[in-house]
Amino acid sequence: MSETGLYSGLYQNLHEYADLVDRVLVNIKTGRSSENDPSRQELGELLIQLAQDQLDDLPVRLIQLALQNRSDVSRADLDRAGKALVSEEIDEDTIRRLELIAQVLEEEQTRAMSRIQRWMS
């Protein structure tokens, strides 16, 4: 009855989203991203979802809660980045926001890992 049940689940879900952000970013930076790119659409929708007040999906809600006290990435940032991804309007500002989100997800994943490791045998 340790924290591993919660944090190992969170670790995995953060991992999935962090991976998605980085893949989309690489595609954008190397000019291989289009509005119809499925991973870009998926990420855009996820970020829009994370910016909402009412979420009826618990795994996504737990990610939202993990990010809620971060002063460096606001819900408005998530919403703007998400909306830009599902449209054609990717600019430098969107890339900067996505970089920030990627960094925050990585930090939260590292934090989840340190909570898991406390209990490792």
Added chain:
Amino acid sequence: MDELGGYFSGAIRQHVERGQGLLARVPTDLPAEFYPLAQTCQKELERILDELGELQKLLGGPPEELLRRFRRAVKDLKLVETTGIPPLERFHEKDDVFLNRLVRQVRSEIQSPLLPPVVSSLSTDYFHFYYYFNLLLVPLSEGNFLLHLPDLYHELAHPLLVDKHNPRVKSFQRAWLDAYARAMEYLHEERQKEERRRSPQLFSYYLQQWGNSWAGWLIEFFCDLFAIYAVGPAFAWSHLHLWVKLGQNPFEYQTYLPMSHPADDARMGAILAGLRIAGFSQEAMRIQSRWKAFLEISGFQPEPEYCRCFPAHLIEHIALKGSEGYQGMSCQPVTLTGDLSVSAILNQAWTCFWQDPLSYATWERRAVEELRERCAVGNCNYASLPR
């Protein structure tokens, strides 16, 4: 190649070696019970090696993404090495096979929606569940005793709250979200009261801290409630037993340092509410009376802030939501009449313990032996309950 590129190139190669080494260490002569874990480790290692291979091709690409992806691959590799592989290398044939068969039987009895975890008796602490390996670690001797085995049911609930796709878990997750919304509503009301009263800032700070911790606490409450609806009073006794032996202040409330779990008394409150909802009012009364007796001799007293952190009305609401969520998954509720299931034996163990604590150990030894024999032939059910 610049210096950073050179670093990544060498470091990636080093981790490829490490991953390949780990892959070679996955034993092949395992009991069938460990196949799912071996397969998960192999697939995870292959995925990480693929990712490292891809990173080698991206050495000239955007460095920020390269760094993050490399760090992720290293973390994943570390988890496989420290968590996934050791239970495979150091499995204890007799104990681990028994525990795995027992957990499979438990899962089948309660008809839990997810596949059972692989169990290893490699924990140096207490019960730990690792979602990404579907692995449950328990202490070395746990399979020789019955009084704490109800805690297995708590652990089986953890993956239900983080699974993303199985439609059967959704009702449990929705119930959690409803309960969480109620907890946040309560804290919001408390904050408004504080503003009207113009109370010292400290209490508003506590309320904010509690708001940050309630998600984690509610996960623990829901896992406790799952256990209560699945195994009944035995889980409540197990909680009492664990606190008596190892617990700290049962009325703890969060001030400055984060609390990973809700206070033990609040957990007992939810457990007892769950027992009453499940129709075990008599047992709930007995357990409550023993709980109070132990609290009294411990000398701990609740402070007013504790009652505001874990108000009784909210705890009752959580117990109700837990029941709704459990039923919504179509899991089997515990029944203790004429039943020869694992849950029956775990409850029987507690009955025997209280009836005659001194001779309990002899009874337990026989009961465990019988349970092991039945699990060895693939049937963990009793023909009749041990006497």
